[in-house]
Amino acid sequence: MASDPAPNPHATQAEVDAARSDPKLANVLYHDWEADTYDEKWSISYDERCIDYAVGRFRAVAGDADWPYEKAMELGSGTGFFLLNLMQGGVIKKGSVTDLSPGMVQVALRNAEHLGLDVDGRVADAERIPYDDGTFDLVVGHAVLHHIPDVAAAFQEVLRVLKPGGRFVFAGEPTKIGDAYARKLGQLTWWLTTNVTRLGPLSGWRRPQSELDESSRAAALEAIVDLHTFDPSALERTARDAGAANVRAVTEELAAALFGWPVRTFEAAVPQERLTLRWRLFAYKAWLRLSWLDENVLRRVAPRELFYNVLVTGTKP
Numbered sequence: 001m002a003s004d005p006a007p008n009p010h011a012t013q014a015e016v017d018a019a020r021s022d023p024k025l026a027n028v029l030y031h032d033w034e035a036d037t038y039d040e041k042w043s044i045s046y047d048e049r050c051i052d053y054a055v056g057r058f059r060a061v062a063g064d065a066d067w068p069y070e071k072a073m074e075l076g077s078g079t080g081f082f083l084l085n086l087m088q089g090g091v092i093k094k095g096s097v098t099d100l101s102p103g104m105v106q107v108a109l110r111n112a113e114h115l116g117l118d119v120d121g122r123v124a125d126a127e128r129i130p131y132d133d134g135t136f137d138l139v140v141g142h143a144v145l146h147h148i149p150d151v152a153a154a155f156q157e158v159l160r161v162l163k164p165g166g167r168f169v170f171a172g173e174p175t176k177i178g179d180a181y182a183r184k185l186g187q188l189t190w191w192l193t194t195n196v197t198r199l200g201p202l203s204g205w206r207r208p209q210s211e212l213d214e215s216s217r218a219a220a221l222e223a224i225v226d227l228h229t230f231d232p233s234a235l236e237r238t239a240r241d242a243g244a245a246n247v248r249a250v251t252e253e254l255a256a257a258l259f260g261w262p263v264r265t266f267e268a269a270v271p272q273e274r275l276t277l278r279w280r281l282f283a284y285k286a287w288l289r290l291s292w293l294d295e296n297v298l299r300r301v302a303p304r305e306l307f308y309n310v311l312v313t314g315t316k317p
Helices: 013-019 023-041 048-062 081-088 102-115 151-161 176-196 200-205 209-225 232-241 255-269 277-301
Strands: 069-075 092-099 119-123 136-142 162-174 245-252 309-315
Touching (some): 013 023, 023 102, 023 209, 048 081, 048 136, 048 245, 069 081, 081 092, 081 102, 081 119, 081 136, 092 102, 136 151, 176 255, 232 309, 245 277, 255 277
Parallel strands (some): 069 092, 092 119
Antiparallel strands (some): 245 309
16 A cells, blocks of 8 residues: 555545546545545445345345355455455455545555455556456456446456456446436435525534535536446446456346435435434335335336346356
């Protein structure tokens, strides 16, 4: 980490303006800004709840035949959510976190240390991964492909650093249709929450204007860093064209996404102390019930393109 750049958690307006034409700079600024609060914002934890979620996503697309993987890397790790929870769930023995954001790598390594997990980390560009050929048995990523300018180049790099027979698993990527309705729901919820909380009786639910302004600057960056949405079939073709074998994509979250995006946006727009344990349990249990509905009912009748998340896996020949 000594040679890695330092995090820059408070981008100026001038830096934001410069990032509008540079998606990689925008990714660094946005994710450095979010690093220390990212787990809280997205209700990320490293306990049974998120272990079950991460392991469930992995199993849904890749099965469990080859567990545990000896050495794995998370591409675009953020705070380490996917890798660290997969390690705790017995999927992976030793891990490496990589991210374009120095702040995210710093937080991911801190999380790993707190959990007592064997993890190292590098600031890394997904299109030029700083590891030798054939280093890893597994490469994973969660909500990362849509941030990468050249997804095909990233797949080629992933296959390069995998050992022959090694596997990749990417989850949490937005579909084209899912992203469209999620963004509209998020924008509407933000507008309603920030305007309704201007009213006197609800003013205690309003975050300080300085925090809302900073969130708005971050949202401006978010619109830049979210570069892609995916058609599941096209994503499979991209992986195959890069040289992957045994490629398979599945989708999930329809009813759960229609509920989850307004809830997440509301939680980001109000003071955190207003979100009681009772509220968080309600939101989580409702999401679980709707996820069950998606998996057991809607997946059988709705086209996979309608679901919000796409997951993809494949192997190196």
